Structure formats: C-alpha cells, structure tokens
C-alpha cells in the first residue's frame with residue numbers, strides 16, 4: 001500500500017527540522033518497507049514574496065488527496081501581516097475541516113521541566129477544538145482609529161463542533177486506558193458557550209463511566225497545571241484555551257522544541273506540525289531542536305496504524321535526552337543535524353541489531 005506524504009518545510013527553522021523528520025521517514029521507509037511516497041511542497045514566505053501567492057484552491061484540493069502532510073513552521077519577518085501563514089495553516093485546518101488538534105505533552109525526564117519538585121511521569125494529552133471558537137474571523141471593527149473605536153471578535157461554538165471534539169477526547173481516553181478527562185472552559189463568564197460545552201461533556205461522558213471526569217475554569221486549571229500537573233491526563237477544550245493551555249503544558253514538559261501536534265478529521269488527510277513557530281532568532285544557525293518535528297513522525301506512524309514504530313521513535317527521543325545528545329535549548333551542544341542523525345540511527349539501528 002502506497003501512502004503519500006506531503007512535506008512542507010515552510011519558513012525559518014521549519015526547513016531545518018523537517019529535514020531531520022524526512023531523514024527519519026526515509027530511513028524507516030527503507031528498513032520497514034512502509035510504502036511512503038514523500039513529496040516536497042514549496043509553500044511559505046519565499047514563494048509568497050516571489051509570486052504573490054500563498055496557496056491556491058487547486059493546491060488545497062491536491063493536498064486533500066494525500067494521506068498526511070508534515071508542516072515545519074510558517075512565519076517570516078518579511079511578511080509582518082503573516083498572510084501566508086493564515087492562508088496556508090488556518091486554511092488547511094478550516095477547509096479540510098481538521099477538527100481535532102491533538103497536542104501530547106510528555107515529560108521525558110524530570111530535569112527538562114522548569115517545575116522544581118516534579119518527578120513524573122507526566123503525560124498531558126490535549127484535544128483542542130480546531131475549526132471554530134475565536135478563530136473564525138467573525139466580528140468586525142467600527143470607527144477604527146478613533147476614540148470611539150469598537151472591536152468585536154465572535155466566539156463561535158456549535159453543537160456539532162463541541163460534540164465531535166469531546167467524543168474524540170473520550171474515544172482516545174477509552175481506547176488508550178487513560179484514567180481522567182478534564183474539560184477546560186470559562187463557563188462562569190461565557191455562560192452560553194460554557195453551558196453548551198458542559199452539557200455535551202456530561203452527555204458524552206455518560207458512555208465512559210470508568211473514566212474520571214471533571215470540568216474546570218481555565219484560570220483555576222492553569223494554576224493547578226503548575227502546582228500539580230500529574231493530576232491531569234486527557235484535556236479537552238476550545239480553540240483559544242487549547243492554544244494557551246498547550247503552550248503551558250509544553251513548557252512544563254520541557255519546552256516548545258519538544259512538542260508535536262496532529263490536526264485530524266478521521267478518514268481525511270492528517271496534518272502534522274511541531275507546536276513551535278519559525279523562530280527567526282535562531283533560524284539558519286543549525287541549532288533548532290528537531291524533536292518536535294521528529295515526534296510528528298511518531299504521531300504520523302501511530303495514525304497509519306504503526307504505533308509499534310511510533311513507540312520506537314519515542315524511545316529513541318527519550319534516549320537522546322537521557323544521553324545528553326541535545327540541542328542548546330535543552331542544555332546540549334549538538335546541532336539539529338547531529339540530533340536528527342543520532343535519533344534516526346537509534347530508531348533504525350537498535351532495532352536492526354535486536355532482530
């Protein structure tokens with residue numbers, strides 16, 4: 001079976017980290033006969049500046065025919081309005097209706113956490129609604145630039161949208177044996193939206209009586225996430241709160257450079273991207289941490305039904321941290337390429353040695 005994977009390195013460190021993810025995919029493709037066809041896509045700031053095009057309708061349609069997309073990062077100081085990032089990334093999420101934004105934050109070693117007393121294990125798995133909430137662009141401005149200016153940003157919550165992300169979170173928790181699902185909202189202030197989320201959470205959760213369930217206000221939850229993060233397992237929340245909570249969870253478990261994400265609509269092309277951005281401050285220096293992108297490969301393999309290989313990748317990543325084979329953001333002295341090569345050799349080599 002052939003599986004087509006589009007690689008979009010994008011901007012800044014996206015190019016450097018996707019190179020390492022590609023190295024790993026190629027090596028696994030050869031050693032495991034995965035049947036992957038890797039296709040490079042030239043989308044990003046360079047193309048936008050060169051041709052004035054972000055992404056065309058034909059390109060969206062073509063990407064929809066792939067099995068997976070791996071995107072590095074989008075963002076370039078030469079495009080201050082970030083038009084290309086909005087068109088490409090939000091466009092894919094919205095046009096392809098990729099409603100699950102899955103962001104697992106796993107602590108590989110207590111030494112990576114800024115929390116003093118954390119011993120782990122810690123695995124925070126965030127299900128962020130990905131197609132509505134505050135990200136629809138609905139709203140508008142009035143009397144812009146005057147002292148009477150009005151700015152309205154709508155927060156859109158549909159029964160369908162809320163229900164399907166909550167189902168996804170419970171389905172995942174149930175099938176992976178997780179003990180708790182936590183809903184995060186601000187139902188004491190956003191009464192209409194909060195009421196909908198809480199009702200649906202209780203309704204869907206009724207089918208999962210073995211799983212502990214609680215609903216928390218986002219302000220209380222983020223405090224608690226710093227105080228006792230080990231209490232949390234699967235977290236389900238709206239688009240905006242998911243964006244914020246997942247950055248905090250990523251930081252608690254070692255920083256942006258380590259965190260992967262998947263944008264999924266079952267049965268459709270899945271989009272994988274590291275949580276970090278294009279980091280222009282370190283782009284081109286060869287020191288970007290490739291682990292977020294490499295863990296995207298792990299999520300992709302899981303998505304393709306090869307969780308055995310995904311686990312091998314995770315084990316190799318943990319091994320690199322353990323051995324101190326890391327980039328400077330984790331205190332190491334190795335380059336992006338060194339780390340990518342080390343992890344790839346470990347994934348392919350250790351297995352070959354043991355069979």
Ligand code: ATP
Nearest residue numbers: 075256257276277278279280281282288289290329
């Ligand atoms: P965006 O708005 O696209 O999320 P951002 O500028 O807010 O982007 P990032 O680009 O993710 O945030 O980077 C924030 C900082 O974190 C960077 O300046 C960089 O120093 C650091 N950083 C991010 N990703 C990595 C990485 N993979 N390796 C090392 N450092 C990183």
